Amino acid sequence: MSRRLLMMCMSLLSLGGLVHCSKSSQESAQPAPAAAPTAAAAVKSTALTVTQEQQASWIRNFNPLIAPGTARWPTRAGVYEPLMIFNTLKGEFVPWLAAKHEWSADNKTLTLSLRPGVKWSDGQPFTAKDVAFTFELLKKHKALDFAAVWGFVEGVSAKDDATVEFTLSRPYVPGLVYIVHQPIVPEHKWKGVEDPVTYKNETPVATGPFTEVKVFQNQIFELGRNPHYWQQGKPAVESLRFPAYPGNDQANLALLTGELDWAGSFVPDIERVFVSKDKENNHYWFPLVGNTTTLYVNTTKKPFDDPRVRKAISMGIDRDQIVRVAMYGYTRPSDATALSDAHNQWRNPEAVQAGDWTKLDVAKANALLDEAGYKKGEDGVRVGPDKKPLRFEINVVTGWSDWVRAVQIIAQNLKAIGVDATLKTYDFSPYFERLQKGEFDMSMGWTSDEPTPYHFYRDLMSSETLRPVGEVSARNWHRFANKDADALLRAFEGTSNLEEQKKLAGQMQMLFVQNAPAIPLFPGPSWGEFSTRRFTNFPNKDNPYSKLTPNSPPENLFVLVEVKPK
CATH class of the missing domain: 3.90.76.10 (Dipeptide-binding Protein; Domain 1)
Structure with missing residues (x-):
């Protein structure tokens, strides 16, 4: 399963913290393509060719009620x-x-x-x-x-x-x-x-715009228009075409060679490897409305139970370097509210101003660690009152190259404040099991990308989402809860008044800034690429009618009904 799909599933299963099991969306971030696509069927000018999921071969399943990734895209938002x-x-x-x-x-x-x-x-x-x-x-x-x-x-x-x-x-x-x-x-x-x-x-x-299975083979399938679709004159596209690619490498190569019309992938140095090949037709748009990439620290363990230590670690990280080197400049450093641009209308300027701990400040970080009782040893590594050195592993998934580079930068940065951090890579399953069970010191991770800060902060600060270490948690992986946050969340649940909701959301942000329960790094880009050789009217920064990415159902429906043949 591709990275973006794994995250989407995790996000769905964590909704509201109301279930005890768990792709905004940190969406796929993989190395540059290197192999030829497996599906080499001729491109049809009347069919919009899309890649959203990577499979070596297709299984015919259009059940919209089962987990995303099991049914074929766009079953949940396109067919239904x-x-x-x-x-x-x-x-x-x-x-x-x-x-x-x-x-x-x-x-x-x-x-x-x-x-x-x-x-x-x-x-x-x-x-x-x-x-x-x-x-x-x-x-x-x-x-x-x-x-x-x-x-x-x-x-x-x-x-x-x-x-x-x-x-x-x-x-x-x-x-x-x-x-x-x-x-x-x-x-x-x-x-x-x-x-x-x-x-x-x-x-x-x-009821969706594409309901007719015109072709279904191991390596390709095609969906035709709904003959009774309720939006008159839509969709303008005659059919959707889906070649099978076993991985992002092959899918990205199909994008670069012109087979694809629409994709949602991480492409390193996209201006050079994609746009420059056909400046008139090759385009991308990565608005910062995905989930926030976050460094989680286990608050059940010393020294991470101390907010001064959490803030000091955050101040020791050079986010500008991470954005420039690991993320190819596609994003920006996070502020201390941890909110992405999707929540700009909710953002509390006072909380942003109060959150100085997401800015690089080595001197202040060292002062905070001194104040917390962690002194530098002869080897430069800090030691606590319990005589244990501040030596930790930072968990990350093998092959997630942008995150691996980010952790390498973080580990190097933290040496300047006396914290000895080392990179530890795992395959996704053992990595995610450790994350869910709270069996880690520090770990890379992501946040939810729901409509309001309520959902966001419930995951990060609510007693209702807190689970003991060893028990699977849908989202509160760092094991943090706050009674003041509980009261604000419950008040939010009970009101449909937008101004009251904004006031409560502003207070949640300030509480997060004060406690630094997790360490936000950068808002995740919403990956999306398109070609206008055959089709037009994709969303972009000049026509932002929706996200461009196909990785955020049900919003991809907006694109499916608006794209037109050239």
Whole structure:
């Protein structure tokens, strides 16, 4: 499974901290391509050729209810559709299958009014019964309830063909995204499915723009337009074409040689290796709206239980060097709120100003460590009151070249403040197991990229997400909790007033800055590349109608319905 897909799965399984198992999205960051693509079928001018997932060969599965990466992209957002889509760049929910939503006065009832005239791809009408049926499937089969909506939803009912009502067990306004992002399936086709967890749904009936399986072979498949799509005149693209590539190397080579129209990959030195080959048509856009790349320190262990030590380590890191050398200048250093540009409308300037500990300051870092009782030994390595030297490993995944380079820089930086840190690489599975169980000293990692800072800080500071070392944690890998944060989070859950939410989010940011529970390094770029040789109207910095990347469902739906043949 590709890196971006692994992260997407981890993010979905950590939603709201409501489940006890876990690709914004730090999206794929791999070495430059070196091998030829395995799928060499001729490029069709009428088909938009895309790479989003890397597989040596395709398995025919279009089940939108199972884990991302098991069903073929764009099953969850392209074949099937959600009720609404949160547009990260605009910071708002966009009506989709639902035309509007409304909360009750006590924020315990959510009413969704469905869009009139929507049909399934077999011509049958889409109704509120389909929505209620889908959520009842999640209730019956807990393995499908990735967002754990039944952890806060008590019931769902179709009031009439166009109205769905969700009753909640407690006020939980942030739960809106988990409800409205759920792909909806047709009751008349799924009511007879014996086991929806294992069902492959090889011939889908759906509401999305591309529902017709025109070709499906081991090395390539193609999806045609929905003959009954509800957006008149869309999609303009006749079909989607998906060659199989066993890895990012081969996929990137296909991008560079012109086979692909749309991709979402890390390409080192992209201006030279991609754009310069065809300046008129080769383009990319990496807005900093992905999740934040973070250095996690285990707060259950000394000296990381001391915020002075955490801040000192952060001040010993040269983020400018990391951005320049490890990330090819694609991003910028993080501020101390740890928020990416996706949350700019929420950012508290006072918290940013107060967070000086994300700026390189070796003298101040040394002073903080002196104050905390860690003195430099004869070998230059600091020693604590317990006589143990500050020697630690920083865990990272083998082959994640940008992160490996970042850790090498961090380890070199920290010598100047008397911390002896060494790089330790693991394959993804053992790396992630250590991260989830809190069995590490220091580790590279990522944060969630949900719509509001509530979701972000709940992962990082809530008692509800805290687990003992050795027990799997969905997101609170550094094992930190704060009672003041708990109170702010609960208050946020109970209000749908935007100004009140912003006030609470600002207080959460200040609390994070004061405690430095984790060490943010840089906001993750949202990787996206495209060619205009055959198709136009991709989002870009001059036309930012959505993210460009195909790696952020359901937002990729915006692109699928707007791209046009040249």
